[in-house]
Amino acid sequence: MKKREQEQMDMLADRMQTDIAATAVAGLAAGAGGANNGASTIAVGQSLLGQLRAQRAVGRLVIDLPRMMHSRAGTVSGRHFA
Numbered sequence: 001m002k003k004r005e006q007e008q009m010d011m012l013a014d015r016m017q018t019d020i021a022a023t024a025v026a027g028l029a030a031g032a033g034g035a036n037n038g039a040s041t042i043a044v045g046q047s048l049l050g051q052l053r054a055q056r057a058v059g060r061l062v063i064d065l066p067r068m069m070h071s072r073a074g075t076v077s078g079r080h081f082a
Contacts, residue, residue, distance in 0.1 A: 002059030013052045020045040 020042055027038025 001061060002057045005057035005059060009052065009055060009057060013049060016045070016049050016052065020049060 023038065023045065024042050027042070030038065
């Protein structure tokens with residue numbers, strides 16, 4: 001479980017890096033008018049990306065027990081599981 005969680009975090013970081021790059025390109029295309037706002041958005045995104053990349057998976061599973069207890073037996077969110 002820990003390995004899968006880390007893989008998902010890494011994929012999210014990669015996707016976020018791509019989005020930041022796309023934002024940077026869009027800011028350049030918009031010209032000087034949006035440069036300041038775009039630069040601050042990119043700086044915040046890069047900071048968050050750094051924090052995400054520094055995190056390590058803990059391998060925990062969170063279960064919403066009250067929801068599970070109140071759902072009908074054998075169902076989750078109205079879906080039946082055999």
